[in-house]
Amino acid sequence: MVVDTVREEQALRQVTERLVENFGGTYSAEYIEGAVAAARRRFAGHPVRTFIPILVERYVRRQLAAAGEEADTAVEPETGRARKPKHQAAVDDSSPETWLGSRRFAPAAVAAVIAALVVVTVVAVALAVRQPGGAPNTAAPVAPITVVRGVVGSEKMAFFQDPKVVAALARHGVKVEIEPAGSRQIATSIDLAKYDFAFPSSEQAAERIQRQRNVTAKYIPFSSPMVIATFTPIAELLAKAGVVHQGAVSTFDMGPYLRMVGNNTRWDQLDDNTTYPVRKNVLISTTDPRSSNSAAMYLAIAGYVANNNTIVQGSDAEQNILPTVARLFVGQGYTQSSSEGPFEAYLATGIGPTPMVWIYESQYVDASVRGQTKPDMTMLYPSPTILSRHTLVPFGEPGERLGRLLSTDPDLQRLAAEHGFRTGATDQFAEVTAAHNIPVAKDVLDVITTPTYDTLERLLDGVTKSYN
Incomplete structure (x- = not known):
């Protein structure tokens, strides 16, 4: 059979x-x-x-x-x-x-x-x-396709544009039409009235959308920890400086990194640096925190470390850490509004302009599966990190239907794993990464909880004022 x-x-x-x-x-x-x-x-x-x-x-x-x-x-x-x-x-x-x-x-x-x-x-x-009345219908209609329109974080565009995903949804009578945007931008500045769903990259952005639209329903079909995309020579250089701890899965210690940034350390000041002796500060490239969830997660982790490894709570703690965390962003200069931009630059231009990029693990795995990464590229897990839970907020039955399908359909869950997302079926993600020899953390343990939505918003507002 x-x-x-x-x-x-x-x-x-x-x-x-x-x-x-x-x-x-x-x-x-x-x-x-x-x-x-x-x-x-x-x-x-x-x-x-x-x-x-x-x-x-x-x-x-x-x-x-x-x-x-x-x-x-x-x-x-x-x-x-x-x-x-x-x-x-x-x-x-x-x-x-x-x-x-x-x-x-x-x-x-x-x-x-x-x-x-x-x-x-x-x-x-x-x-x-044959129709119920017995007369043949030579033009019997195909089961109607429901068009579901939404706005999604740019890191999920490859997933929704995959022909296999399109076909899997079509089997259920669903066609998804999407527009990309930064996840925080989705929650703060986009008119959502014309969409059936919003699909940002975090529960924090989804919470704001739920408040605005008075919606209680949400679906979390997959998640992804935050990571740093870099190059093996950079990782080795930072290992000598005590920032990177190398192993089968290497980690990036946020504590010594923040001290390095606070001292305005340049790459050419690192000991025995013949790999990347450039006269610019050691900084991770991120997106714009005013529009992008990935940058907001970077801010949450840095704030936790700057606050003596404690979740930021209260106005005093917020004011104390703002000078430290603002420096991480202001020193970068121009930043893009969604995570797709800096990661594409990393893949295309190499070590020169972007030696380190803050991304979702799913982006790196997806690029590796599609053969877009090069042998000298590598991924580091920041210590600590945050698990970004991609959250779909529906605005009616079409969005509800899509949320249910993404969360429960075995084919769609398997395809999500092929695009680098961690789903409820952990073996699927493990099979994908093993098949393509991608070294990933089996279990991401050093994960912190983000500050409350309101605290994170105040920190983001403080960073925004620092740009001026």
Whole structure:
């Protein structure tokens, strides 16, 4: 049965490809994939599966051709003859002769099977398109696709644009249309009225959205710890300075790093530095804390360390640490509004302008899976770090439906792991990273809790004033 299932899946993929090729000028690929999935469900439970792909293809062709029949029979200007429909002109790979020709059956057996198949096909299609009243419906509609619109943190764009994710959602009758933005920007300055959901990268940003929209529902389908993308020579240089602790999974000690920043230490002042002897301060590149969640998480970690490894609480603690944490951002100069920008610069330009970049672990894993990282690139886990819990806030039933699917559908959870996210099924993430030889922390233990939403907002406001 497993072999038959694999063959059926392969055959249906070929069916979908043929239909997209034939009808792609009239229908989107997602629509056709949904039509194939809906047709396949009509034959669910049938014990004989051999001819299901043929039945599915004929049924879907009948649906798609009905709407485009007039265009298909247009007159060819060169000859004045009726033009043959594209899908009919194509080679019919699903014919019984094609399916059986590769097997050495006796001619009589082949004829008998073909005759039986014709009968089965006619009966099955007739039953599939028959309406309750008994009259055939030659243009039976495909199960409708619900379009769900949302705004998401840029680090999730690759996930939602993955054709496999698009197809998995289409099987459930969902098509997602998204726009990227910095997660804090989503929570503070974007008009969310035109969207069905918002999907920032943290519970803090989601909490603000929930307050603004008076929404209690939320979904957390996956998470990702914060990490530092750097290069092996930089990690080795900082290991000599006591900032990096090397191992199978290397860590970045935030304590000595903050002291280094407080002393305005430059790269060319580090001992035995022949690797990166540049005259600029040792700083991690981040996004803009005024618009991006990843920078806000960096601020939360730095604030915790600057506050004697204690969560920041109260106005006195806030004022005491502000000069230290503000220096981390103001000294960088221009920063981008979302985490996608600095990480792309890291991948493209190398060690020169961006020796260290603050990112989500999922971004590094995703880039490694897609072969975008280079051998001298490496990832460091800051000590301590924060687990960023990507939180979807729905604004109605379409958003609720998407949140449920992302949180519970096995295929979507597996695809999230392929894009570097940690899901409830921890073995999926482990399998992806092991298959691509990506050294990651099996369990992220040195994780702190962020300050309260209001405290974090006041710290961010203080950093914003420091820019002026």
